[in-house]
Amino acid sequence: MAKIRNIDLGEFPLLLAPMEDVSDPPFRAVCKANGADLMYTEFISSEGLIRDAAKSVQKLDIFEYERPIGIQLFGSDIETMRACGEIATKAGPDLIDINYGCPVKQVACKGAGAALLQDIPKMVAMTKAVVESTHLPVTVKTRLGWDESTKNIQEVAERLQDIGIEALTIHGRTRVQMYKGEADWTLIGKIKENPRIKIPIFGNGDIDSPEKALEYKNRYGVDGIMIGRASIGYPWIFNEIKHFLKTGEHLALPTIQDRIDVCKHHLDFSIRWKGNHVGIVEMRRHYANYFKGIPHFKEFRMRLVTAFSYDEILEILANVQAFYAQGELVAE
Known part of the structure; x- marks a missing residue:
């Protein structure tokens, strides 16, 4: 202990x-x-x-x-x-x-x-x-x-x-x-x-x-x-x-939904703590890491790091969710 x-x-x-x-x-x-x-x-x-x-x-x-x-x-x-x-x-x-x-x-x-x-x-x-x-x-x-x-x-x-x-x-x-x-x-x-x-x-x-x-x-x-x-x-x-x-066993890998949920949690706190503009801008450095190894994610990442409004980011994350099969194991 x-x-x-x-x-x-x-x-x-x-x-x-x-x-x-x-x-x-x-x-x-x-x-x-x-x-x-x-x-x-x-x-x-x-x-x-x-x-x-x-x-x-x-x-x-x-x-x-x-x-x-x-x-x-x-x-x-x-x-x-x-x-x-x-x-x-x-x-x-x-x-x-x-x-x-x-x-x-x-x-x-x-x-x-x-x-x-x-x-x-x-x-x-x-x-x-x-x-x-x-x-x-x-x-x-x-x-x-x-x-x-x-x-x-x-x-x-x-x-x-x-x-x-x-x-x-x-x-x-x-x-x-x-x-x-x-x-x-x-x-x-x-x-x-x-x-x-x-x-x-x-x-x-x-x-x-x-x-x-x-x-x-x-x-x-x-x-x-x-x-x-x-x-x-x-x-x-x-x-x-x-x-x-x-x-001695492995947990299931995080799904796309898990990654989106953590992203939203992180983004919401970032905005609450730093304010809307700084919170959104400073969150950009994290998107590539949260979705690392996900095939065909580059276009979504580019949209996320250029989005300026909270609603736009939520819309992009909804598009991510729709694009990938929910529950799919995504780590490569």
């Missing part, structure tokens, strides 16, 4: 990874409805939060149905991160997560995200400051190290546990690898075997099928799995993995 302080996550929780421009409340809503056990906000810039930048502040929005939910912060200045721990606490999440894993240049080159893997003492001091800033559990997401020669995650895990973090998620790549090559979970397994480590350890990287989830659960002994890219356009993956772990 995985627990973060008093947050009971069940026997083997599946976590939705915080993904910039993806894991906003509308996306989280469809993932929660399809089995995600713990979710996080998109990562929030501590500098943006301190400046009261609208985009950063909006990312603090959380909803009761999402619980348990974590707010994820990133930054390069210790005192700014301490202040943001206090701000995030007031937003009422169940926990606060610190991002030491983001590999993108705009973040790492400013000394935040995965850049802290090059300065473990600063990472420890920053984490301690956030832990001291809140009464909530603090967790961390990070990578194996900066590059092949600095895979220091075993030291990181011990030192961060010692100063008070209550769970650790590890992506099985270095920063230099970005998202290329295969994720290596070997060191994640070694951390789980370390008798000093008492906090939950969650593995992340390349889990894109129920079979792989079961294999990695058994091989590396992690307390749960975080899923990122495989959930984009396919929130069904959470319940598919849960069903497979429990029964």
Whole structure:
């Protein structure tokens, strides 16, 4: 049974990874409805939060149905991160997560995200400051190290546990690898075997099928799995993995109707949260993913990404429904 302080996550929780421009409340809503056990906000810039930048502040929005939910912060200045721990606490999440894993240049080159893997003492001091800033559990997401020669995650895990973090998620790549090559979970397994480590350890990287989830659960002994890219356009993956772990059998693949229903749910929330225009425009990036692998879908996709009204989108989705046999299994 995985627990973060008093947050009971069940026997083997599946976590939705915080993904910039993806894991906003509308996306989280469809993932929660399809089995995600713990979710996080998109990562929030501590500098943006301190400046009261609208985009950063909006990312603090959380909803009761999402619980348990974590707010994820990133930054390069210790005192700014301490202040943001206090701000995030007031937003009422169940926990606060610190991002030491983001590999993108705009973040790492400013000394935040995965850049802290090059300065473990600063990472420890920053984490301690956030832990001291809140009464909530603090967790961390990070990578194996900066590059092949600095895979220091075993030291990181011990030192961060010692100063008070209550769970650790590890992506099985270095920063230099970005998202290329295969994720290596070997060191994640070694951390789980370390008798000093008492906090939950969650593995992340390349889990894109129920079979792989079961294999990695058994091989590396992690307390749960975080899923990122495989959930984009396919929130069904959470319940598919849960069903497979429990029964050894596969759930039926989502039908065209399932895909349309999730699309509408996502679109409706997007409009409610962001307003009509922004909600419709930002939804466009998701259509190709929701209908990925569907034959002859290109024309519908082109219409969806150019539609400007809610009624027009609903009409196109009705046309999709009519074009494909309802109940047909559509994954290729």
